Amino acid sequence: MVSRVIPVDDFDLVIFGATGDLARRKILPSLFRRFHAGQMPDQARVIGAARSDHDEASFRAFVLEALKEFARVKGAKASDYKAFVARLDYVTLDARGSEGWEALKALCARGATRAFYFSVGPSLFEDLAKRLHKYGLAGEETRIVVEKPFGRDLASAKALNAALARHFDESQIYRIDHYLGKETVQNLMAVRFGNMLFEPLWNSQYIDHIQVTVAETVGVAGRGEYYDRSGAMRDMVQNHLMQLLCLIAMEPPARFEPDAVRDEKLKVIRALEPVGPKDYVRGQYGGDEDHASYFDDVGDEDSTTESFIALKAHISNWRWAGTPFYLRTGKRLKNRASEIAVVFKDTPHNIFGDDAGRHRNILSIRLQPNEGIELGVTIKEPGPGGMRLIDVPLDMSFAEALGPDGEDVPDAYERLIMDVIRGNQTLFMRDDEVEAAWRWTDPIIAGWEERREAPLPYEPDSAGPDDALMLMHRDGRRWREIKE
Incomplete structure (x- = not known):
């Protein structure tokens, strides 16, 4: 039985913390599997953003190694891996400063759906949300994905919710639980x-x-x-x-x-x-x-x-x-x-x-x-x-x-990331x-x-x-x- 692949609209997915363990083990391999299944539109792109001093070539090499270790896609050929990493861009970026934000804005200048994956600690959530607005990267169709831990008690969870709500509507916030x-x-x-x-x-x-x-x-x-x-x-x-x-x-x-x-x-x-x-x-x-x-x-x-x-x-x-x-x-x-x-x-x-x-x-x-x-x-x-x-x-x-x-x-990450692109919050x-x-x-x-x-x-x-x-x-x- 072959699963039915439902197309998604054109998108740009920006991964903050793109060189971290979660991105390497889960997010990027999941995107490759969706790419290999034919679910990523021709113009869809994945943009890595982190403090690590990569250029486009070194980031693509980093991702290629991660895919070989964690993607495990039956039938995938070397040309498939090469075609996927060709869609990747990278920006060296400071979440609490100004470095890299203008470059990221230039990469996201087209009219596709924008999703920003906060694969970073909760302490950076508001800094990222604030700068997305400051540099004109946030609009009505913008979506942000945040990982657990979402607070460590009620007070901190309320503070995080309030921080995100200052910059994004609840309909734009995707709190992910991979289960x-x-x-x-x-x-x-x-x-x-x-x-x-x-x-x-x-x-x-x-x-x-x-x-x-x-x-x-x-x-x-x-x-x-x-x-x-x-x-x-x-x-x-x-x-x-x-x-x-x-x-x-x-x-x-x-x-x-x-x-x-x-x-x-x-x-x-x-x-x-x-x-x-x-x-x-x-x-x-x-x-x-x-x-x-x-x-x-x-x-x-x-x-x-x-x-x-x-x-x-x-x-x-x-x-x-x-x-x-x-x-x-x-x-x-x-x-x-x-x-x-x-x-x-x-x-x-x-x-x-x-x-x-x-x-x-x-x-x-x-x-x-x-x-x-x-x-x-x-x-x-x-x-x-x-x-x-x-x-x-x-x-x-x-x-x-x-x-x-x-x-x-x-x-699980494959399905949830595609749900973000579709704007479906049911599983969040x-x-x-x-x-x-x-x-x-x-x-x-x-x-x-x-x-x-x-x-x-x-x-x-x-x-x-x-x-x-x-x-x-x-x-x-x-x-x-x-x-x-």
Whole structure:
């Protein structure tokens, strides 16, 4: 099956921080994949801007090396790489000064759609926004893309929103969360709202609980300075896991349009109940002869920052009253996996007797690796000897359904960047949504800081602290095993 490529209008995409790690690993390879798929118009250009002292030739060489390492496009020829880098320009630019801005203005002098990707730290957002206006680069059709972290608490998020709002309308601001660009995440909405089979059952009457797991095998080495200021709650729960929770729990929007979808997500966040100390577990990975400890990775043996968190959340509305949402995420766990598991309730009466065992339907949405959707159903075990029941999966792997190695499934950044060019904000966060998420998150963080709670140690290559298991065991439930 070959995915259908929808053309976009002519555009100029300027990447601030074009020599940084995000641009090298994600943004530029994603653009090349869209180029190779035939989705970039003939005149579309990509303009790199950074403080690094490149000229056009050296920047193109830099990008070519990045593409060879990270693009991995099946069937791409040397001529394809050459044709793509020929579209690249570069400007040495000072975000807080005047260097390079007139040169950038000259490169953007034509009438194409303009998008500016702020692949830089939040401290530079307002400086860039201000200069885009000062040098005549911003207009009604201008779009800006900003990456997380979008603040580290409610106060800083409000300040960032206000800073951007002084220069751009909310309709021009694209707060990117790459999780929302994943094919499986969008398929969650298709499964819910496109199938009569699921939506009537998508409530507390039929669903026992929901688990959201984002597990990583890597530690924080290489980004310890950033991570130690943030921790798992700020780095993952407040944005990625919160967005997944919203898509699972939201009411059907009237239309699949940006504000209709985001209005429903906002209602979910505002309906979240406060989380007390009995309903979360924080952890910090230790070390062994094969792995550095968290202390080693951040260079601070007194750090009380969590590298793991598990919590139980409740949504106070008619659809979800009484159905808990269990969220967990952590570093240096035994397997890398991201999964949403919707665990349905037992049948109201077991006609097969105790010997048949306990069986539940579970809808599993795998985000990574091996993206796909699996529905566990109960059937009779083949053979004579009575009614013995077993669980079997109805499995749809995207790699199998959409081509070898999932080659036709676009990367999340590919989809989101093209949505920016189209002016489609459906998969991007709105200002009030970001602030509402921090409004729920801040009291949890403030609580453990006031109590001076230290995170619990856990072994590398484990499932996290034992207390995280008890978070569910005391409710008569258990975490699903983390599988790659």
